[in-house]
Structure formats: C-alpha cells, structure tokens
Amino acid sequence: MAYPDDQLGEGEQVLVHRHPHWKLLVGPVLALLVVLAGFGALVLFTESLAWRTPVLAAGGILGFVLLLWLVLTPLLRWRTTHFVVTNHRLMIREGVFTRSGVHIPLGRINSVRSSRGLLDRLLGSGTLIIESASDEPLEFDDIPEVNRVQSLLYGAVEGEPHDHYPEDR
CATH class of the missing domain: 2.30.29.30 (Pleckstrin-homology domain (PH domain)/Phosphotyrosine-binding domain (PTB))
Structure with missing residues (x-):
C-alpha cells in the first residue's frame, strides 16, 4: 500500500x-539544463587539448555531484512530501x-x-x-x-x- x-x-x-506545487521543480530543471550545457561546453572546448580525458572525467564527476545535489535531492524531497x-x-x-x-x-x-x-x-x-x-x-x-x-x-x-x-x- x-x-x-x-x-x-x-x-x-x-x-x-x-x-x-510544481513551481518548486523549476529550480532543479534549470540546474539540470545548466549542468548539461556546462558539460557540453566542456566537451566542445577541450576537443583539441592533449589532457582532455582527465578534464572530462573531472567535469563528469563534478556534473554528477551537482546533479545529485541540485536536481535529484529536491525532486525526491518534492515527491516524498x-x-x-x-x-x-x-x-x-x-x-x-x-x-x-x-x-x-x-x-x-x-x-x-x-x-x-x-x-x-x-x-x-x-x-x-x-x-x-x-x-x-x-x-x-x-x-x-x-x-x-x-x-x-x-x-x-x-x-x-x-x-x-x-x-x-
């Protein structure tokens, strides 16, 4: 049940x-878009760098932590209220x-x-x-x-x- x-x-x-109210989800959706856009920009701007892989790995880890903190946590808080x-x-x-x-x-x-x-x-x-x-x-x-x-x-x-x-x- x-x-x-x-x-x-x-x-x-x-x-x-x-x-x-759904208005509480506007911030997490905007955070999701900013994190994804930031990672996309990181992919584009590091294309010619020799040390691209470690930069992308660090950016991916940071993006994942930001997604957990700024997107998933508020979404779960909204859903469980x-x-x-x-x-x-x-x-x-x-x-x-x-x-x-x-x-x-x-x-x-x-x-x-x-x-x-x-x-x-x-x-x-x-x-x-x-x-x-x-x-x-x-x-x-x-x-x-x-x-x-x-x-x-x-x-x-x-x-x-x-x-x-x-x-x-």
Missing part, C-alpha cells in the same frame, strides 16, 4: 492528496530517509486561512495556515489550488458533506 492508504483508519476516506486531508484528519508527511509528519484531527482545527502572493496567485498556489489547539499556527507553503483546499478543509472541519478532490499521487 502507498501513502496515505497505509495510514487510514476504519471508515477514513482521502479527500485531498497533494504534493507541493505529502499534504493529505481525510474526512477525519489533516496529515503532512515529508522526508526521504528520515520521515517526519504531522497529524491533526479535524475536530482540533480552530481556523483555516490562506495567503497568496502575486506569483502564487498567477500559478494557483499559496500558503495554508491552520490554527489548532497548538500554540502557534501551522503554515504549509506551496499548496496547489490553496483556495479550493481551504474550502474543502473548512467544510470537513464543519462536518459539511464533501466531494472528493482530484488527487495527484
């Missing part, structure tokens, strides 16, 4: 299952090797707010702010279609009938 299905209790249904709303609770889970998570029963949520800057409004994302019985409000950044998620979550907290929200597992 995949997350969150392996975490569901009796009668619990997933209403929303989202990863962070889950924002889930069920008919009983809100669950946030993140982490590749070390997982951390927050589970908030819907009955403990006092208010649900959202915040959207200009870029967020253009891209359809935003920050969801949950006030619960804890001391500080919890902020969840880069939630896709934050207004729809806020409305659905508020309705679930109030016990209103709900429709399932399209999932993007």
Whole structure:
C-alpha cells in the first residue's frame, strides 16, 4: 500500500492528496539544463587539448555531484512530501530517509486561512495556515489550488458533506 492508504483508519476516506506545487521543480530543471550545457561546453572546448580525458572525467564527476545535489535531492524531497486531508484528519508527511509528519484531527482545527502572493496567485498556489489547539499556527507553503483546499478543509472541519478532490499521487 502507498501513502496515505497505509495510514487510514476504519471508515477514513482521502479527500485531498497533494504534493507541493510544481513551481518548486523549476529550480532543479534549470540546474539540470545548466549542468548539461556546462558539460557540453566542456566537451566542445577541450576537443583539441592533449589532457582532455582527465578534464572530462573531472567535469563528469563534478556534473554528477551537482546533479545529485541540485536536481535529484529536491525532486525526491518534492515527491516524498505529502499534504493529505481525510474526512477525519489533516496529515503532512515529508522526508526521504528520515520521515517526519504531522497529524491533526479535524475536530482540533480552530481556523483555516490562506495567503497568496502575486506569483502564487498567477500559478494557483499559496500558503495554508491552520490554527489548532497548538500554540502557534501551522503554515504549509506551496499548496496547489490553496483556495479550493481551504474550502474543502473548512467544510470537513464543519462536518459539511464533501466531494472528493482530484488527487495527484
């Protein structure tokens, strides 16, 4: 079973299952293009050098390390971050090797707010702010279609009938 299905209790249904907004992947894609272009330029500019092989090997190792650090790590972090709303609770889970998570029963949520800057409004994302019985409000950044998620979550907290929200597992 995949997350969150392996975490569901009796009668619990997933209403929303989202990863962070795709805008978080723009940087890794640009890094991929820059690393590939840099290695391509290295291949072109070292064509006439006698010591081309060691330079290309060093460039390949550096490119590989950069790809792991700037591309693969953020991609895995994005893929392993889950924002889930069920008919009983809100669950946030993140982490590749070390997982951390927050589970908030819907009955403990006092208010649900959202915040959207200009870029967020253009891209359809935003920050969801949950006030619960804890001391500080919890902020969840880069939630896709934050207004729809806020409305659905508020309705679930109030016990209103709900429709399932399209999932993007």
